[in-house]
Amino acid sequence: SRKKGQVSKSGDLNSAVSFFVFALFLSLLMQYLYENVLGIMYRYMSFDFGRTVSATFAGNVLGTGIFEFFKIFLPFGLLAMFVGIGTNLFQVGFLFTLHPLKPDFKRLNPIEGFKNIFSIKAIFNMVKSILKLMVVVLIAFFIIQSMLVAITNTGQIGTEKIFPFFIDLIRRLSLTIASLMIVLGVIDFVFQKREFKKNMKMTKQEVREEHKDMEGDPQIKSKRKQIQREMSMQRMMAEVMSSDVVVTNPTHLAIALRYKENDKAPVVTAKGTDFLAARIREKAQEENIPIIEDKPLARMMYHKVEPGMHIPVELYQAVAEVLALVYQMEEQRKGKI
Incomplete structure (x- = not known):
């Protein structure tokens, strides 16, 4: 999900940290701003506007004013930008991906867009924004109300004290609101992280369900x-019953052989290792089928011949000797009878 740009991130925390740092520096440098803005105003007021104002003069005045204000407020804008980048890095680390820029026709679907507008997440975000706005307005109201008497009496304190008074008011408002936004941002960050983890779990579960639908239930498949396997075992045991001999090495491997008059060469009817080899030997004993120990022959037949196949020419001699021994044992048994 990270490669696709899907990460847990709180936009509220970014905004809150940027605003807090901006408000902090604004309150600390308010005197600097006041002096610079006042200097610009004095310079403009010193212009002789009584003379004929040309378009060039007006353009120069406007351009100079914009440049002066830009020069004053640019550091604050850059500060807010770098703080925002730093907060993003704190939340998600360094991440570069072009996946979100890939064309997605679902975004052009008006029905999907309508669903997104009125989705639970969109409604929640709207309610959250309204609540934040209400809290900010209430805090501003209580701060201003607490200083209402002083505000109404500003006309009596003298012009030299009015500006420091309003600087203090703006500082209190901005820092209090910024601190509250930090708290709300941290809460939103924790909430977004939990929601992201929950959504990722749901996504993994959906993938498992989809895989189950496509491939079938793992338990049913098992x-x-x-x-x-049981049916294959039954077929193999049936083949062992029709065999003439079982060659072993003696415990690890077991290979069942059959040779009839019409066969062009002996046929391997069954083979197995360990547990399966033990089952083949047990079945051979139940059916009174001879079991011959021949380690080299057992290994060669196991690796070279599959069940249902004739043995290769290079094994004819070794298998013929085994079959001869089996026939000899059979003759001896009949003779005793």
């Missing part, structure tokens, strides 16, 4: 494989 049961089906078990049934297939």
Whole structure:
């Protein structure tokens, strides 16, 4: 999800930290701003506007004013920008991906857009924004109300004290609101992180469900494989019953052989290792099928011949000796009878 640009991030925390730092520096440098803005105003008031004002003169005055204000407030804008970048890095780390820029036709679907506008998330964000605005307005109201008497008496304190008074008012308002926004931003950050983790869990579960729908329930698949193994085992045991001999090495491998008059060469009817080899030996004993130990032959047949296949020419001699021994044992058994 991170490669696709899907990360947990709180926009409220970014805004809150940027505003807090901006408000802090604004309150600390208010005197600097006051002096610079006042200096610009004095310079403009010193212009002789009584003379004929040309377009060039007006343009120069306007351009100079814009440049002066830009020069004063640019550091604050850059500060807010870098703080915002730093807050983003704190939340998600360094991440560069072009995936969100890829064309997605779902975004052009008006029905999907309508659903997003009236989705639970959109309504929640709208309610959250309204509540934040109400809290900010209430705080501003209580601060101004607490200083209402002083504000109404500003006309009596002298012009030299009015500006410091309003600087203090703006400082209290901005820092209090910024501090509250930080608290709300941290709460939103924690909430967004929890929601993101929950959504990722849901996404993983959806993938599992989709995989289950496409591939089938793993338990059913496991049961089906078990049934297939049991059926395969039954078929193999049936083949062992029709065999003439079982060659072993003696415990690890077991290979069942059959040779009939019409066969062009002996056929491997079953083979197995460990547990399956033990089952083949047990079945051979139940059916009174001879079990011959021949380690080299057992290994070669196991690695070279699959069940249902004739043995290769290079094994003819070794298998013929085994079959001869089996026939000899059979003759001896009949003779005893």
